[in-house]
Amino acid sequence: MKISNINLTQTRSVMSLLSVLLIVLSVCAISLKGFNWGQDFTGGIVADAQLNTNLSQSMITEHLEQEQLQGVQVFSVGSEGQWQIRYNIGETDLQASLDGALSSLDPSYNILASSFIGPQVGLEMIEQGGLAILTCFVLIMLYLSYRFEWRLALGSIVALVHDVVLVLGLFALTQIEFNLTVLAALLAVMGYSLNDSIIISDRIREVFRSKPDGETQTLLNQSIVSTFSRTLVTSGTTLVTVSALWLLGGPPLEGFAIALCLGIASGTWSSISIGTVLPKLVGLKAEHYQIAPLTEVDALP
Template structure:
């Protein structure tokens, strides 16, 4: 069912519709990011981290309601290593000392549990550190995109380079827009997922671009649009199968990996779906719009340039 070896889908005919859809999603994502912003996690906002050890396994569905009834609805609760160790993350609160906050959380949990709890660790991340992490994370993505721009310009041609970077920006912006719309926690794990999406989507785009360059050398009579279509169809089977198999792993992480991995897996799921779409519909269309054709890929040699001189012909 996933064998598209003889597929003849006219992707370039649908490029205007695809670009309109992508542009609409990008504008909607930017507006959502502007008006709603991202729901930054404790890694970026700062806050208190508390590790509590229970003498017996405890379910998170018991710990969360206990904290919610005492006004800590946004506390992030997760198991840490074993089902007996619970990690609690609390966002910073105005006019509240972090040491007093950790003692209050421990007192609440101890009062709700019949046995004796152990407070193993308390850490505090200041707002300044969180802001630095935010800035460094944004710079990491910009550096990655800039490096990709240079690499593809050297490997292929500058039009391909711009097309690939725009396609990657398309993937990242839409993923961020969905996280902003749903107000999901954006932490270092999600940032790592976005960087992984950039690498994954770039890999797909490079495969398509490489086949386009190869077909420009082989197919001398077809137009640039026909070469683009054939190249995307030739790589379609590989693109779909790679995406499906990766999604199977990520869906398992999302549903079975627990709350710790859910946002990380969701960011990768969204990014891979959008990245696969952009590799098929957007990257090639952008390169075509910027004037990629046979004259660009195979510059005409000057007359006599390939002929050796008389001196070179002599032994």
């Protein structure tokens, strides 16, 4: 089926408007609700306990919450009846509260191992995570500025920011726990978004060089059409893999998988919309990619 140039232009414009709206909503969610920081950032206790095999995950969680333990998370690990318990607690209480809560649930309980993460460590992780993301942005900006003309580089950078902000907005809106696995997913999303943007930008550069007299909007549409099938196949196969991780990976990997699913979909979306519409708005033309002929002065040894 032949794609109309006018229809594709209108579609990209609508996609860009939706992207702007989503960014505004995401920023509002982040500003008003903040994040539900996980224990990796807030500190707390992580303990492995052996309990009666008749106890289920929901029963253990409900009992510990009734015992006033804050932010309780229970995961099945190892053999049957072995659980990992995570909860937030003041540094002075440490093990005492968990001992009391488990003794009333199962007198024969056995704590196999426990560790405490202090709030100061959590603050350092937030700072280091933010620094890692900022460093990635700077390096990506330098790379794109070298690889492409600044207008295309600008579109790719804004598309990258769009993807990260959307993922952060989802976690702020839904209050899904934000932990180190989610931070790792954010860095992976940045890489995937950059890959999509580079593929389209590289094709735009080739088309612009081959058709110096072409109209910008038409050439942009041709570039998108020529890479569309590749983009769908790449995004589709990756989404299938990440979706399997989401469905089968269990609660510990849920945030990671959700962030990747949204990031992959957003990266594909933004590279077609923002990544091509913004360069056109700032004056992208085919003449910017023509190789200047050598003059007599340039040709001299």
